[in-house]
Amino acid sequence: MTNSAAHLFPLAATIAGATPNSGLRARLKKVAPRPLPHTDGRTQHLQRMRAVAGGRSDDLVFVGGSAAAVWGLPMLGAWPPTVEALAGRHERSRQNGAVSWRRSDIGDDDLEAVGPWFVTTLARTLCDLAVSAPFVAAVSALDHGLKPTVTADGGRVYCGVEREELIDLLRRRRNDRGRTRALAAIGFADPAAASSGESLSRVQAYRLGFPPPLLHPRVDDERGAAEHPHFEWQTAYGEFDGVDRYARALPDGARPTADVIWNERRREDRLRGRGKAVARWTWEDAWNPPRLRSILLSVGVRPVRRAAFSPDAFGEWVMSA
Structure with missing residues:
Protein backbone atom coordinates (compact mmCIF):
# COMPACT_ATOMS: atom_id res chain seq x y z
CA MET A 1 0.00 0.00 0.00
CA THR A 2 1.29 3.43 -0.87
CA ASN A 3 -0.93 5.39 1.50
CA SER A 4 -0.17 5.28 5.18
CA ALA A 5 -2.41 3.26 7.44
CA ALA A 6 -3.00 6.34 9.56
CA HIS A 7 -4.53 8.06 6.52
CA LEU A 8 -6.65 5.09 5.42
CA PHE A 9 -7.67 3.95 8.86
CA PRO A 10 -8.81 6.63 11.31
CA LEU A 11 -8.13 4.37 14.28
CA ALA A 12 -4.78 3.00 13.10
CA ALA A 13 -2.67 5.71 14.71
CA THR A 14 -4.64 5.42 17.96
CA ILE A 15 -4.27 1.67 18.06
CA ALA A 16 -0.58 1.78 17.26
CA GLY A 17 0.37 4.47 19.71
CA ALA A 18 -2.05 4.71 22.60
CA THR A 19 -4.26 2.71 24.88
CA PRO A 20 -7.98 3.10 24.05
CA ASN A 21 -9.85 4.81 26.83
CA SER A 22 -11.59 2.86 29.56
CA GLY A 23 -15.02 3.96 28.37
CA LEU A 24 -14.62 2.12 25.11
CA ARG A 25 -13.27 -0.92 26.94
CA ALA A 26 -16.26 -0.90 29.26
CA ARG A 27 -18.67 -0.78 26.31
CA LEU A 28 -16.91 -3.72 24.69
CA LYS A 29 -17.42 -5.81 27.81
CA LYS A 30 -21.15 -5.36 27.34
CA VAL A 31 -21.11 -6.46 23.69
CA ALA A 32 -22.37 -10.01 23.25
CA PRO A 33 -22.75 -11.83 19.94
CA ARG A 34 -26.25 -11.37 18.57
CA PRO A 35 -28.49 -14.42 18.32
CA LEU A 36 -27.24 -16.34 15.31
CA PRO A 37 -29.23 -18.38 12.83
CA HIS A 38 -28.08 -21.81 11.74
CA THR A 39 -25.26 -20.62 9.51
CA ASP A 40 -21.73 -21.76 8.77
CA GLY A 41 -18.90 -20.89 11.12
CA ARG A 42 -17.42 -18.14 8.95
CA THR A 43 -20.77 -16.37 8.61
CA GLN A 44 -21.32 -16.58 12.36
CA HIS A 45 -17.88 -15.13 13.02
CA LEU A 46 -18.55 -12.23 10.65
CA GLN A 47 -21.80 -11.58 12.52
CA ARG A 48 -19.86 -11.46 15.79
CA MET A 49 -17.48 -8.97 14.19
CA ARG A 50 -20.40 -6.76 13.13
CA ALA A 51 -21.87 -6.95 16.62
CA VAL A 52 -18.55 -5.88 18.18
CA ALA A 53 -17.95 -3.12 15.63
CA GLY A 54 -21.46 -1.79 16.29
CA GLY A 55 -20.59 -1.31 19.96
CA ARG A 56 -17.76 1.13 19.23
CA SER A 57 -17.60 4.74 18.18
CA ASP A 58 -14.49 4.14 16.08
CA ASP A 59 -13.02 1.47 13.81
CA LEU A 60 -11.19 -1.73 14.63
CA VAL A 61 -8.34 -3.36 12.75
CA PHE A 62 -9.12 -7.07 12.53
CA VAL A 63 -6.34 -9.66 12.52
CA GLY A 64 -5.84 -13.42 12.66
CA GLY A 65 -8.96 -15.53 12.33
CA SER A 66 -11.17 -12.46 11.97
CA ALA A 67 -9.10 -11.19 9.05
CA ALA A 68 -9.28 -14.70 7.56
CA ALA A 69 -13.08 -14.54 7.71
CA VAL A 70 -13.07 -11.25 5.79
CA TRP A 71 -10.70 -12.65 3.14
CA GLY A 72 -12.87 -15.73 2.66
CA LEU A 73 -10.19 -18.16 3.85
CA PRO A 74 -11.30 -21.57 5.11
CA MET A 75 -10.80 -22.42 8.77
CA LEU A 76 -10.25 -26.14 9.24
CA GLY A 77 -11.67 -26.67 12.71
CA ALA A 78 -13.60 -24.22 14.85
CA TRP A 79 -13.54 -20.50 14.13
CA PRO A 80 -12.23 -18.34 16.99
CA PRO A 81 -14.94 -17.88 19.65
CA THR A 82 -13.97 -14.21 20.04
CA VAL A 83 -13.25 -11.46 17.55
CA GLU A 84 -9.52 -10.88 17.01
CA ALA A 85 -8.37 -7.26 16.78
CA LEU A 86 -5.11 -5.34 16.85
CA ALA A 87 -3.99 -4.22 20.29
CA GLY A 88 -2.23 -0.95 21.05
CA ARG A 89 1.54 -0.79 20.68
CA HIS A 90 2.08 -0.67 24.44
CA GLU A 91 -0.61 -3.22 25.31
CA ARG A 92 -0.32 -6.92 25.94
CA SER A 93 -2.30 -9.55 24.08
CA ARG A 94 -5.37 -10.40 26.12
CA GLN A 95 -9.09 -11.08 25.95
CA ASN A 96 -11.55 -8.40 26.94
CA GLY A 97 -15.19 -9.34 26.64
CA ALA A 98 -16.03 -10.33 23.07
CA VAL A 99 -12.62 -9.26 21.72
CA SER A 100 -9.22 -10.91 21.85
CA TRP A 101 -6.64 -8.15 21.49
CA ARG A 102 -3.51 -9.30 19.62
CA ARG A 103 -0.21 -7.51 19.99
CA SER A 104 1.78 -7.54 16.74
CA ASP A 105 4.51 -5.75 14.79
CA ILE A 106 2.04 -4.78 12.07
CA GLY A 107 3.11 -1.86 9.88
CA ASP A 108 1.29 0.37 7.42
CA ASP A 109 1.99 -1.98 4.49
CA ASP A 110 0.35 -4.83 6.40
CA LEU A 111 -3.09 -3.15 6.46
CA GLU A 112 -5.83 -2.98 3.85
CA ALA A 113 -9.43 -1.85 3.54
CA VAL A 114 -11.70 -4.67 2.35
CA GLY A 115 -15.23 -3.37 1.96
CA PRO A 116 -16.29 -1.99 5.36
CA TRP A 117 -13.51 -3.86 7.18
CA PHE A 118 -10.00 -2.78 8.17
CA VAL A 119 -7.83 -5.91 8.17
CA THR A 120 -4.33 -7.23 7.72
CA THR A 121 -3.44 -7.85 4.07
CA LEU A 122 -4.05 -11.30 2.61
CA ALA A 123 -0.32 -12.06 2.71
CA ARG A 124 0.06 -10.93 6.33
CA THR A 125 -3.08 -12.82 7.37
CA LEU A 126 -1.76 -16.03 5.80
CA CYS A 127 1.63 -15.58 7.49
CA ASP A 128 -0.03 -15.01 10.86
CA LEU A 129 -2.08 -18.20 10.43
CA ALA A 130 1.01 -20.14 9.34
CA VAL A 131 2.72 -19.10 12.57
CA SER A 132 -0.16 -19.47 15.02
CA ALA A 133 -2.65 -22.03 13.68
CA PRO A 134 -2.31 -25.82 13.87
CA PHE A 135 -0.34 -27.10 10.89
CA VAL A 136 -3.29 -28.64 9.07
CA ALA A 137 -5.42 -25.49 9.49
CA ALA A 138 -2.55 -23.34 8.22
CA VAL A 139 -2.12 -25.54 5.14
CA SER A 140 -5.85 -25.38 4.38
CA ALA A 141 -5.82 -21.56 4.47
CA LEU A 142 -2.59 -21.40 2.46
CA ASP A 143 -3.91 -23.78 -0.21
CA HIS A 144 -6.77 -21.32 -0.72
CA GLY A 145 -4.76 -18.11 -0.48
CA LEU A 146 -2.20 -19.26 -3.05
CA LYS A 147 -4.88 -19.62 -5.72
CA PRO A 148 -4.95 -16.96 -8.47
CA THR A 149 -7.91 -15.21 -6.82
CA VAL A 150 -9.85 -15.16 -3.56
CA THR A 151 -13.37 -13.90 -2.94
CA ALA A 152 -13.65 -11.71 0.14
CA ASP A 153 -16.69 -10.83 2.22
CA GLY A 154 -19.13 -8.93 0.05
CA GLY A 155 -18.18 -10.87 -3.09
CA ARG A 156 -15.29 -8.73 -4.29
CA VAL A 157 -12.51 -10.73 -5.97
CA TYR A 158 -8.86 -10.08 -5.06
CA CYS A 159 -5.61 -11.50 -6.38
CA GLY A 160 -4.12 -14.35 -4.39
CA VAL A 161 -0.54 -14.25 -3.15
CA GLU A 162 2.69 -15.81 -4.36
CA ARG A 163 4.58 -18.31 -2.22
CA GLU A 164 7.77 -16.23 -2.45
CA GLU A 165 5.92 -13.21 -1.06
CA LEU A 166 4.89 -15.18 2.01
CA ILE A 167 8.40 -16.53 2.57
CA ASP A 168 9.89 -13.04 2.30
CA LEU A 169 7.29 -11.57 4.66
CA LEU A 170 7.85 -14.35 7.18
CA ARG A 171 11.60 -13.87 7.17
CA ARG A 172 11.19 -10.14 7.82
CA ARG A 173 9.13 -10.67 10.96
CA ARG A 174 10.90 -9.46 14.10
CA ASN A 175 9.72 -12.41 16.14
CA ASP A 176 10.97 -15.74 14.80
CA ARG A 177 8.69 -17.81 17.06
CA GLY A 178 6.94 -20.44 14.94
CA ARG A 179 8.91 -19.50 11.82
CA THR A 180 10.23 -23.00 11.09
CA ARG A 181 6.81 -24.59 11.21
CA ALA A 182 5.30 -21.71 9.23
CA LEU A 183 7.88 -22.15 6.48
CA ALA A 184 7.05 -25.86 6.40
CA ALA A 185 3.35 -25.08 5.99
CA ILE A 186 4.04 -22.54 3.22
CA GLY A 187 6.26 -25.03 1.42
CA PHE A 188 3.71 -27.83 1.77
CA ALA A 189 0.74 -25.77 0.56
CA ASP A 190 -0.62 -26.47 -2.92
CA PRO A 191 -3.24 -24.26 -4.61
CA ALA A 192 -4.37 -27.27 -6.67
CA ALA A 193 -6.21 -28.55 -3.57
CA ALA A 194 -9.87 -27.77 -4.25
CA SER A 195 -11.26 -28.02 -0.71
Whole structure:
Protein backbone atom coordinates (compact mmCIF):
# COMPACT_ATOMS: atom_id res chain seq x y z
CA MET A 1 0.00 0.00 0.00
CA THR A 2 1.29 3.43 -0.87
CA ASN A 3 -0.93 5.39 1.50
CA SER A 4 -0.17 5.28 5.18
CA ALA A 5 -2.41 3.26 7.44
CA ALA A 6 -3.00 6.34 9.56
CA HIS A 7 -4.53 8.06 6.52
CA LEU A 8 -6.65 5.09 5.42
CA PHE A 9 -7.67 3.95 8.86
CA PRO A 10 -8.81 6.63 11.31
CA LEU A 11 -8.13 4.37 14.28
CA ALA A 12 -4.78 3.00 13.10
CA ALA A 13 -2.67 5.71 14.71
CA THR A 14 -4.64 5.42 17.96
CA ILE A 15 -4.27 1.67 18.06
CA ALA A 16 -0.58 1.78 17.26
CA GLY A 17 0.37 4.47 19.71
CA ALA A 18 -2.05 4.71 22.60
CA THR A 19 -4.26 2.71 24.88
CA PRO A 20 -7.98 3.10 24.05
CA ASN A 21 -9.85 4.81 26.83
CA SER A 22 -11.59 2.86 29.56
CA GLY A 23 -15.02 3.96 28.37
CA LEU A 24 -14.62 2.12 25.11
CA ARG A 25 -13.27 -0.92 26.94
CA ALA A 26 -16.26 -0.90 29.26
CA ARG A 27 -18.67 -0.78 26.31
CA LEU A 28 -16.91 -3.72 24.69
CA LYS A 29 -17.42 -5.81 27.81
CA LYS A 30 -21.15 -5.36 27.34
CA VAL A 31 -21.11 -6.46 23.69
CA ALA A 32 -22.37 -10.01 23.25
CA PRO A 33 -22.75 -11.83 19.94
CA ARG A 34 -26.25 -11.37 18.57
CA PRO A 35 -28.49 -14.42 18.32
CA LEU A 36 -27.24 -16.34 15.31
CA PRO A 37 -29.23 -18.38 12.83
CA HIS A 38 -28.08 -21.81 11.74
CA THR A 39 -25.26 -20.62 9.51
CA ASP A 40 -21.73 -21.76 8.77
CA GLY A 41 -18.90 -20.89 11.12
CA ARG A 42 -17.42 -18.14 8.95
CA THR A 43 -20.77 -16.37 8.61
CA GLN A 44 -21.32 -16.58 12.36
CA HIS A 45 -17.88 -15.13 13.02
CA LEU A 46 -18.55 -12.23 10.65
CA GLN A 47 -21.80 -11.58 12.52
CA ARG A 48 -19.86 -11.46 15.79
CA MET A 49 -17.48 -8.97 14.19
CA ARG A 50 -20.40 -6.76 13.13
CA ALA A 51 -21.87 -6.95 16.62
CA VAL A 52 -18.55 -5.88 18.18
CA ALA A 53 -17.95 -3.12 15.63
CA GLY A 54 -21.46 -1.79 16.29
CA GLY A 55 -20.59 -1.31 19.96
CA ARG A 56 -17.76 1.13 19.23
CA SER A 57 -17.60 4.74 18.18
CA ASP A 58 -14.49 4.14 16.08
CA ASP A 59 -13.02 1.47 13.81
CA LEU A 60 -11.19 -1.73 14.63
CA VAL A 61 -8.34 -3.36 12.75
CA PHE A 62 -9.12 -7.07 12.53
CA VAL A 63 -6.34 -9.66 12.52
CA GLY A 64 -5.84 -13.42 12.66
CA GLY A 65 -8.96 -15.53 12.33
CA SER A 66 -11.17 -12.46 11.97
CA ALA A 67 -9.10 -11.19 9.05
CA ALA A 68 -9.28 -14.70 7.56
CA ALA A 69 -13.08 -14.54 7.71
CA VAL A 70 -13.07 -11.25 5.79
CA TRP A 71 -10.70 -12.65 3.14
CA GLY A 72 -12.87 -15.73 2.66
CA LEU A 73 -10.19 -18.16 3.85
CA PRO A 74 -11.30 -21.57 5.11
CA MET A 75 -10.80 -22.42 8.77
CA LEU A 76 -10.25 -26.14 9.24
CA GLY A 77 -11.67 -26.67 12.71
CA ALA A 78 -13.60 -24.22 14.85
CA TRP A 79 -13.54 -20.50 14.13
CA PRO A 80 -12.23 -18.34 16.99
CA PRO A 81 -14.94 -17.88 19.65
CA THR A 82 -13.97 -14.21 20.04
CA VAL A 83 -13.25 -11.46 17.55
CA GLU A 84 -9.52 -10.88 17.01
CA ALA A 85 -8.37 -7.26 16.78
CA LEU A 86 -5.11 -5.34 16.85
CA ALA A 87 -3.99 -4.22 20.29
CA GLY A 88 -2.23 -0.95 21.05
CA ARG A 89 1.54 -0.79 20.68
CA HIS A 90 2.08 -0.67 24.44
CA GLU A 91 -0.61 -3.22 25.31
CA ARG A 92 -0.32 -6.92 25.94
CA SER A 93 -2.30 -9.55 24.08
CA ARG A 94 -5.37 -10.40 26.12
CA GLN A 95 -9.09 -11.08 25.95
CA ASN A 96 -11.55 -8.40 26.94
CA GLY A 97 -15.19 -9.34 26.64
CA ALA A 98 -16.03 -10.33 23.07
CA VAL A 99 -12.62 -9.26 21.72
CA SER A 100 -9.22 -10.91 21.85
CA TRP A 101 -6.64 -8.15 21.49
CA ARG A 102 -3.51 -9.30 19.62
CA ARG A 103 -0.21 -7.51 19.99
CA SER A 104 1.78 -7.54 16.74
CA ASP A 105 4.51 -5.75 14.79
CA ILE A 106 2.04 -4.78 12.07
CA GLY A 107 3.11 -1.86 9.88
CA ASP A 108 1.29 0.37 7.42
CA ASP A 109 1.99 -1.98 4.49
CA ASP A 110 0.35 -4.83 6.40
CA LEU A 111 -3.09 -3.15 6.46
CA GLU A 112 -5.83 -2.98 3.85
CA ALA A 113 -9.43 -1.85 3.54
CA VAL A 114 -11.70 -4.67 2.35
CA GLY A 115 -15.23 -3.37 1.96
CA PRO A 116 -16.29 -1.99 5.36
CA TRP A 117 -13.51 -3.86 7.18
CA PHE A 118 -10.00 -2.78 8.17
CA VAL A 119 -7.83 -5.91 8.17
CA THR A 120 -4.33 -7.23 7.72
CA THR A 121 -3.44 -7.85 4.07
CA LEU A 122 -4.05 -11.30 2.61
CA ALA A 123 -0.32 -12.06 2.71
CA ARG A 124 0.06 -10.93 6.33
CA THR A 125 -3.08 -12.82 7.37
CA LEU A 126 -1.76 -16.03 5.80
CA CYS A 127 1.63 -15.58 7.49
CA ASP A 128 -0.03 -15.01 10.86
CA LEU A 129 -2.08 -18.20 10.43
CA ALA A 130 1.01 -20.14 9.34
CA VAL A 131 2.72 -19.10 12.57
CA SER A 132 -0.16 -19.47 15.02
CA ALA A 133 -2.65 -22.03 13.68
CA PRO A 134 -2.31 -25.82 13.87
CA PHE A 135 -0.34 -27.10 10.89
CA VAL A 136 -3.29 -28.64 9.07
CA ALA A 137 -5.42 -25.49 9.49
CA ALA A 138 -2.55 -23.34 8.22
CA VAL A 139 -2.12 -25.54 5.14
CA SER A 140 -5.85 -25.38 4.38
CA ALA A 141 -5.82 -21.56 4.47
CA LEU A 142 -2.59 -21.40 2.46
CA ASP A 143 -3.91 -23.78 -0.21
CA HIS A 144 -6.77 -21.32 -0.72
CA GLY A 145 -4.76 -18.11 -0.48
CA LEU A 146 -2.20 -19.26 -3.05
CA LYS A 147 -4.88 -19.62 -5.72
CA PRO A 148 -4.95 -16.96 -8.47
CA THR A 149 -7.91 -15.21 -6.82
CA VAL A 150 -9.85 -15.16 -3.56
CA THR A 151 -13.37 -13.90 -2.94
CA ALA A 152 -13.65 -11.71 0.14
CA ASP A 153 -16.69 -10.83 2.22
CA GLY A 154 -19.13 -8.93 0.05
CA GLY A 155 -18.18 -10.87 -3.09
CA ARG A 156 -15.29 -8.73 -4.29
CA VAL A 157 -12.51 -10.73 -5.97
CA TYR A 158 -8.86 -10.08 -5.06
CA CYS A 159 -5.61 -11.50 -6.38
CA GLY A 160 -4.12 -14.35 -4.39
CA VAL A 161 -0.54 -14.25 -3.15
CA GLU A 162 2.69 -15.81 -4.36
CA ARG A 163 4.58 -18.31 -2.22
CA GLU A 164 7.77 -16.23 -2.45
CA GLU A 165 5.92 -13.21 -1.06
CA LEU A 166 4.89 -15.18 2.01
CA ILE A 167 8.40 -16.53 2.57
CA ASP A 168 9.89 -13.04 2.30
CA LEU A 169 7.29 -11.57 4.66
CA LEU A 170 7.85 -14.35 7.18
CA ARG A 171 11.60 -13.87 7.17
CA ARG A 172 11.19 -10.14 7.82
CA ARG A 173 9.13 -10.67 10.96
CA ARG A 174 10.90 -9.46 14.10
CA ASN A 175 9.72 -12.41 16.14
CA ASP A 176 10.97 -15.74 14.80
CA ARG A 177 8.69 -17.81 17.06
CA GLY A 178 6.94 -20.44 14.94
CA ARG A 179 8.91 -19.50 11.82
CA THR A 180 10.23 -23.00 11.09
CA ARG A 181 6.81 -24.59 11.21
CA ALA A 182 5.30 -21.71 9.23
CA LEU A 183 7.88 -22.15 6.48
CA ALA A 184 7.05 -25.86 6.40
CA ALA A 185 3.35 -25.08 5.99
CA ILE A 186 4.04 -22.54 3.22
CA GLY A 187 6.26 -25.03 1.42
CA PHE A 188 3.71 -27.83 1.77
CA ALA A 189 0.74 -25.77 0.56
CA ASP A 190 -0.62 -26.47 -2.92
CA PRO A 191 -3.24 -24.26 -4.61
CA ALA A 192 -4.37 -27.27 -6.67
CA ALA A 193 -6.21 -28.55 -3.57
CA ALA A 194 -9.87 -27.77 -4.25
CA SER A 195 -11.26 -28.02 -0.71
CA SER A 196 -10.30 -28.11 2.94
CA GLY A 197 -11.10 -31.83 2.91
CA GLU A 198 -8.46 -32.35 0.25
CA SER A 199 -5.99 -30.24 2.23
CA LEU A 200 -6.61 -32.34 5.36
CA SER A 201 -6.32 -35.59 3.40
CA ARG A 202 -3.02 -34.55 1.84
CA VAL A 203 -1.51 -33.57 5.19
CA GLN A 204 -2.64 -36.77 6.88
CA ALA A 205 -1.36 -38.98 4.04
CA TYR A 206 2.03 -37.29 4.27
CA ARG A 207 2.12 -37.69 8.02
CA LEU A 208 1.39 -41.40 7.55
CA GLY A 209 4.42 -41.75 5.29
CA PHE A 210 2.62 -42.11 1.96
CA PRO A 211 4.12 -40.53 -1.17
CA PRO A 212 2.63 -37.21 -2.30
CA PRO A 213 -0.21 -37.70 -4.80
CA LEU A 214 -0.90 -35.82 -7.98
CA LEU A 215 -3.83 -33.45 -7.49
CA HIS A 216 -6.68 -33.41 -9.99
CA PRO A 217 -4.80 -35.07 -12.87
CA ARG A 218 -6.53 -35.40 -16.24
CA VAL A 219 -7.58 -38.99 -16.86
CA ASP A 220 -9.07 -39.82 -20.28
CA ASP A 221 -11.42 -42.81 -20.52
CA GLU A 222 -11.72 -45.13 -23.51
CA ARG A 223 -14.06 -42.68 -25.23
CA GLY A 224 -11.70 -39.76 -24.75
CA ALA A 225 -13.81 -38.11 -22.04
CA ALA A 226 -11.74 -36.44 -19.31
CA GLU A 227 -12.10 -37.13 -15.60
CA HIS A 228 -10.23 -35.34 -12.82
CA PRO A 229 -9.95 -37.48 -9.68
CA HIS A 230 -8.94 -35.66 -6.51
CA PHE A 231 -5.73 -37.68 -6.03
CA GLU A 232 -3.61 -40.08 -8.04
CA TRP A 233 -0.98 -42.49 -6.77
CA GLN A 234 0.86 -45.14 -8.77
CA THR A 235 -1.67 -47.85 -7.97
CA ALA A 236 -4.88 -45.94 -7.22
CA TYR A 237 -7.02 -42.86 -7.49
CA GLY A 238 -8.31 -41.19 -4.34
CA GLU A 239 -11.62 -39.39 -3.85
CA PHE A 240 -12.52 -37.27 -0.84
CA ASP A 241 -16.29 -37.41 -0.28
CA GLY A 242 -17.41 -34.25 1.47
CA VAL A 243 -21.09 -33.40 1.80
CA ASP A 244 -20.66 -30.31 -0.40
CA ARG A 245 -19.53 -32.52 -3.26
CA TYR A 246 -23.09 -33.71 -3.80
CA ALA A 247 -24.82 -30.57 -2.53
CA ARG A 248 -23.26 -28.38 -5.24
CA ALA A 249 -25.48 -30.03 -7.87
CA LEU A 250 -28.67 -29.68 -5.83
CA PRO A 251 -31.05 -26.92 -4.72
CA ASP A 252 -30.57 -25.61 -1.20
CA GLY A 253 -31.72 -28.16 1.37
CA ALA A 254 -32.21 -30.96 -1.16
CA ARG A 255 -30.83 -34.45 -0.59
CA PRO A 256 -28.73 -36.31 -3.17
CA THR A 257 -31.00 -37.99 -5.68
CA ALA A 258 -30.58 -41.41 -7.23
CA ASP A 259 -29.39 -39.75 -10.45
CA VAL A 260 -26.63 -37.81 -8.66
CA ILE A 261 -25.41 -40.91 -6.84
CA TRP A 262 -25.67 -43.03 -10.00
CA ASN A 263 -23.63 -40.51 -12.03
CA GLU A 264 -20.91 -40.57 -9.39
CA ARG A 265 -20.89 -44.37 -9.48
CA ARG A 266 -20.51 -44.31 -13.27
CA ARG A 267 -17.65 -41.86 -12.91
CA GLU A 268 -15.92 -44.20 -10.48
CA ASP A 269 -16.37 -47.10 -12.91
CA ARG A 270 -14.74 -45.06 -15.67
CA LEU A 271 -11.75 -44.37 -13.43
CA ARG A 272 -11.42 -48.07 -12.59
CA GLY A 273 -11.49 -48.75 -16.30
CA ARG A 274 -8.07 -47.08 -16.55
CA GLY A 275 -6.55 -49.95 -14.60
CA LYS A 276 -6.32 -48.47 -11.12
CA ALA A 277 -8.32 -49.00 -7.95
CA VAL A 278 -10.40 -46.17 -6.49
CA ALA A 279 -10.30 -45.31 -2.78
CA ARG A 280 -12.97 -43.12 -1.20
CA TRP A 281 -13.02 -41.54 2.23
CA THR A 282 -15.02 -39.01 4.24
CA TRP A 283 -14.32 -36.30 6.81
CA GLU A 284 -14.46 -38.90 9.58
CA ASP A 285 -11.85 -41.02 7.79
CA ALA A 286 -9.57 -38.08 7.06
CA TRP A 287 -9.55 -37.02 10.73
CA ASN A 288 -8.72 -40.60 11.78
CA PRO A 289 -5.14 -41.43 10.64
CA PRO A 290 -5.35 -45.22 11.28
CA ARG A 291 -8.58 -45.42 9.28
CA LEU A 292 -7.19 -43.40 6.38
CA ARG A 293 -4.05 -45.54 6.42
CA SER A 294 -6.16 -48.69 6.17
CA ILE A 295 -8.13 -47.26 3.23
CA LEU A 296 -5.00 -46.37 1.27
CA LEU A 297 -3.29 -49.67 2.02
CA SER A 298 -6.39 -51.52 0.78
CA VAL A 299 -5.89 -50.11 -2.73
CA GLY A 300 -2.16 -50.78 -2.87
CA VAL A 301 -0.76 -47.40 -1.86
CA ARG A 302 2.32 -48.08 0.25
CA PRO A 303 4.24 -45.80 2.64
CA VAL A 304 7.68 -44.72 1.48
CA ARG A 305 8.94 -43.67 4.93
CA ARG A 306 8.05 -43.96 8.58
CA ALA A 307 5.01 -42.08 9.78
CA ALA A 308 6.17 -38.78 11.26
CA PHE A 309 3.95 -37.69 14.11
CA SER A 310 4.76 -35.68 17.19
CA PRO A 311 2.58 -33.53 19.48
CA ASP A 312 2.85 -29.79 18.98
CA ALA A 313 1.98 -26.94 21.32
CA PHE A 314 -1.69 -27.25 20.39
CA GLY A 315 -1.85 -30.94 21.33
CA GLU A 316 -2.21 -31.80 17.64
CA TRP A 317 -0.16 -34.58 16.09
CA VAL A 318 1.99 -33.02 13.40
CA MET A 319 4.96 -33.83 11.19
CA SER A 320 8.24 -34.15 12.98
CA ALA A 321 10.90 -31.74 11.81
